Amino acid sequence: MQSKFMPAAQPWTSPTKIVGPQIGGAHIAVTYERGQEIYAQGGSADKCYRVSTGAVRVCRILSNGGRQVVSFHVAGEMFGFEAGSQHRYFAEALALTRIVAFEQGLAQQRHLPELLALALEAMERAQEHLLLIGRQSAIERVATFLLDLCERLGGTRQFRLAMSRQDIADYLALTIETVSRAMSELKEQSIISLRHARMVDIRKPDALRSLCGHVAGLS
Amino acid sequence: MQSKFMPAAQPWTSPTKIVGPQIGGAHIAVTYERGQEIYAQGGSADKCYRVSTGAVRVCRILSNGGRQVVSFHVAGEMFGFEAGSQHRYFAEALALTRIVAFEQGLAQQRHLPELLALALEAMERAQEHLLLIGRQSAIERVATFLLDLCERLGGTRQFRLAMSRQDIADYLALTIETVSRAMSELKEQSIISLRHARMVDIRKPDALRSLCGHVAGLS
DNA sequence: CGAATCTTTGACAAGCATCAAGGGGTGTGG
């Protein structure tokens, strides 16, 4: 298998609760440490969440010991709604992250159109992700990932990766070594440069875009 | 690339319109020939559909000439709702197929909860599909596909595949040759038998299930 | 400064794609 994904030291301190700005119904802002669980696999899926600052991974452990990262979420993005009443996936903070949680119980009645739009968007992202995994080569997947992340972070050419190579590998259905090699290849071609492993600078956005083939945007 | 997927002879007769049973709002039953398009990529996504009899594939053409089959749908299943107002995928009948189309315009107001549930379910299926494509070997994918199809067809051990090897390959992100080899391997191990290429008989359901690894059900 | 973790790089192997050719079933015409 290809995942030794548990963060080494995970101080399991209880999250700091903060009352956040009122936006729709009952909601609470919570700050999570790096590696801390936001919701558990099997837990009741009665809330949805918005990343205020920081970043989140949503994933699932496979019976063979592997892990699939289903999606990353950065500031401003919603996550956490699922089909059943129980979470089939779990969510963790990738760094110090502030999350606003929305109760779905009562709010669901009046926010159905928004929820539907969010669900459809999530569906679309899942389908784009499928295309990426199924039809693209390793370097194409990494290029698409970087470009997508760049856009979602506001379009700055320089940004910091909140996730490890292992996280990226588990998201792109590759191994950590293959992700690393793809990064090195992009660096080799001067398409990106890396101050260090987590600091990306996109030097040739067009070249990166031309590597993506056909996939537009994804989760 | 790996898809020469256009059916050979495609009699482009206009579909036969039939008034179907009243179930919710305005809806029409239409019969499609094998290979006929139900909705087009780029067309307005203002309806959703239910397979009455037959089977459907939902797919997308990639810029490299390849094709990704996103989902198959058999009798009783809903399909066709998407995030935007335009279809990003297209749907075709795999055989002589009867479809009931539901107008979404007015019905959307009163059927929001159902639509939300359908969208979430579609998202879940896409995510399961993702796991299958990203983490399973060729034979595991084929085994999972067969088992899933079997269950959705009502659990009969013998059934006819409405889709070609090419369709299956494009669904599982494999080549037609690899799908064929996987089938032969399953036949070799007496896990399935094939009267002919399209007639599957599952001889050892448990053996098939043990090949699936961890994926439960998908689209 | 040193320990621990994350990342990179190399060598090798395995699985799947690709290229190529041969079988089998179905439909049409003789």
Place this chain on the structure above:
DNA sequence: CCACACCCCTTGATGCTTGTCAAAGATTCG
């Protein structure tokens, strides 16, 4: 009713992409 043709499927040989195993370099934090 048989024969031929077309399409779909199967099987084989070979090469490439990626996974696996191994070790060394880089970064962070105490």
